[in-house]
Amino acid sequence: xxxxxxxxxxxxxxxxxxxxxxxxxxxxxxxxxxxxxxxxxxxxxxxxxxxxxxxxxxxxxxxxxxxxxxxxxxxxxxxxxxxxxxxxxxxxxxxxxxxxxxxxxxxxxxxxxxxxxxxxxxxxxxxxxxxxxxxxxxxxxxxxxxxxxxxxxxxxxxxxxxxxxxxxxxxxxxxxxxxxxxxxxxxxxxxxxxxxxxxxxxxxxxxxxxxxxxxxxxxxxxxxxxxxxxxxxxxxxxxxxxxxxxxxxxxxxxxxxxxxxxxxxxxxxxxxxxxxxxxxxxxxxxxxxxxxxxxxxxxxxxxxxxxxxxxxxxxxxxxxxxxxxxxxxxxxxxxxxxxxxxxxxxxxxxxxxxxxxxxxxxxxxxx
Numbered sequence: 276x277x278x279x280x281x282x283x284x285x286x287x288x289x290x291x292x293x294x295x296x297x298x299x300x301x302x303x304x305x306x307x308x309x310x311x312x313x314x315x316x317x318x319x320x321x322x323x324x325x326x327x328x329x330x331x332x333x334x335x336x337x338x339x340x341x342x343x344x345x346x347x348x349x350x351x352x353x354x355x356x357x358x359x360x361x362x363x364x365x366x367x368x369x370x371x372x373x374x375x376x377x378x379x380x381x382x383x384x385x386x387x388x389x390x391x392x393x394x395x396x397x398x399x400x401x402x403x404x405x406x407x408x409x410x411x412x413x414x415x416x417x418x419x420x421x422x423x424x425x426x427x428x429x430x431x432x433x434x435x436x437x438x439x440x441x442x443x444x445x446x447x448x449x450x451x452x453x454x455x456x457x458x459x460x461x462x463x464x465x466x467x468x469x470x471x472x473x474x475x476x477x478x479x480x481x482x483x484x485x486x487x488x489x490x491x492x493x494x495x496x497x498x499x500x501x502x503x504x505x506x507x508x509x510x511x512x513x514x515x516x517x518x519x520x521x522x523x524x525x526x527x528x529x530x531x532x533x534x535x536x537x538x539x540x541x542x543x544x545x546x547x548x549x550x551x552x553x554x555x556x557x558x559x560x561x562x563x564x565x566x567x568x569x570x571x572x573x574x575x576x577x578x579x580x581x582x583x584x585x586x587x588x589x590x591x592x593x594x595x596x597x598x599x600x601x602x603x604x605x606x607x608x609x610x611x612x613x614x615x616x617x618x619x620x621x622x623x624x625x626x627x628x629x630x631x632x633x634x635x636x637x638x639x640x641x642x
Contacts, residue, residue, distance in 0.1 A: 277585065279590065283565075283588075285434070285487050285520055285521050286485065286486070286521075287485060288434055290328050292607070293588065294325075294326055294589070294592070294603045295567055295569075295589050295590065295592070296328070296329045297523065297567075297569040297591035298332055300342070300343065300346060300626065300632065301314055301331075301332045301631060302343070302346070303631045304345050304347040306344060306345065307348065308334075308341070308346060308347055308349075310347060310357030310358065310360060314361060315361065318365050319365070319367070320600040321596060322367075323368045323604070324596070324603055325601075328372070328434075330374075330591075331372065333346065333347075333375045334374055334376055334423070335350060336349060337350045337389075338350060339389040339391065340378030340379050341383060341384050344384075344629070349374060349427060350419065350422075350423060355426060358430035362433075373434035374432045375437075375438050376423050376436070376437055377438035377444075378443065378444040379443050379444060380405070380443050380444030381394075381405035381444075381447060381453070382442065382443060382529070385404070391404060392408045393406075393408065393453065394453055394454040394460070395407045395454060395456060397453075410460075416444075418477065422481075424481050425481045425482065427482075428481075434487035434488065435487075436488075437488070438491055439471050440523075440536070441493065442528030445470060445471045446496075448468075449468060449493075450467070450496050450498070450501050450528075451467070451500055451501070451502075452498045454467050464506055464510070465513075475514060484518070488519060490521075492523070492524060493507055493527065494507055494551045494558070496527065496528055497531040497532070498528060498531055501528075504553075504557055507524075507554075511558060515563065519564060522566055523567035523589075524558060524566065524568060537593070537594060537623065539618060539620050540619075548572060548577050549570060549572060549577060550571040551568060551569075552586060555568045556586055559585060565588040566587045567590075567591050568586065568589070568591065569593065571618075576611070594618060595614035597632060598616045599615055599616070616634070617636070621636060
């Protein structure tokens with residue numbers, strides 16, 4: 276029977292346990308995306324806290340794909356020295372680290388020299404927020420993902436993860452809620468999945484078969500006219516067929532109301548902690564590659580149940596590790612108390628105040 280503290284492998288990447296730090300924007304980079312020492316300290320703490328696999332916050336693959344200020348970049352060789360420091364900070368503390376590669380799509384910052392782009396034109400209150408990508412834009416972005424992945428290998432990362440969740444660019448192309456195209460990248464699931472598949476294949480060609488490549492994707496969009504569980508499962512099977520090494524499922528977008536990816540408030544019952552358990556069961560019945568499940572985990576008992584009952588192969592956490600980067604080590608040492616995180620989202624509010632990611636309600640807890 277599998278347990279949360281098993282040692283495992285994903286395409287040769289050895290992991291000390293089944294806990295994953297899900298990618299979380301840290302806002303610990305300079306405005307151009309180069310790494311600050313503060314991010315190195317964050318990564319080191321997670322590794323010392325016995326997180327089996329640390330996934331960095333989303334790193335933009337080109338400037339038009341930048342989602343927000345002080346986001347780590349992977350778009351140029353000038354980033355290499357800082358990226359090497361990130362991977363070293365984790366390795367020196369006994370951990371494994373993947374970099375999440377991303378493009379914000381129509382949620383991009385949209386500067387004059389780097390206008391926001393998405394699957395289709397986007398207007399908000401009568402003003403054009405983003406323009407539809409041309410086929411040349413798509414090809415250029417596929418190349419940018421490949422370049423960033425190759426750069427990540429040089430920087431010493433153990434794996435890359437493609438961000439195709441939460442209503443960012445690749446997620447937008449998948450979803451008919453955002454994608455209104457009538458060319459080969461729209462209309463019908465296979466066309467809408469084409470961009471993501473091309474990104475994966477470009478990355479695979481650049482990093483080789485022996486390097487772990489993962490993807491983060493929605494279980495569903497929770498939007499009228501958005502992607503459903505069945506459709507997302509079909510995409511997962513397309514990726515598995517092409518050699519994807521692991522899939523992390525999340526859910527929702529910034530437009531999904533109460534079903535945004537980081538929901539406010541904790542479940543009254545531990546059994547209701549996990550947001551996407553039903554979807555994970557459906558995925559696990561069909562896919563054979565490792566499944567990483569994120570969303571709502573606060574209790575060791577529930578993490579253990581998800582693993583032992585084979586709902587998923589790995590448990591991923593985000594907000595609990597902002598408050599307690601040592602949480603996994605605490606659980607491993609026998610302190611089984613629930614995570615201190617109260618799912619208030621005040622950690623993310625700090626980012627809008629131009630602060631780096633932290634828990635503003637943190638209190639001292641025994642290590």
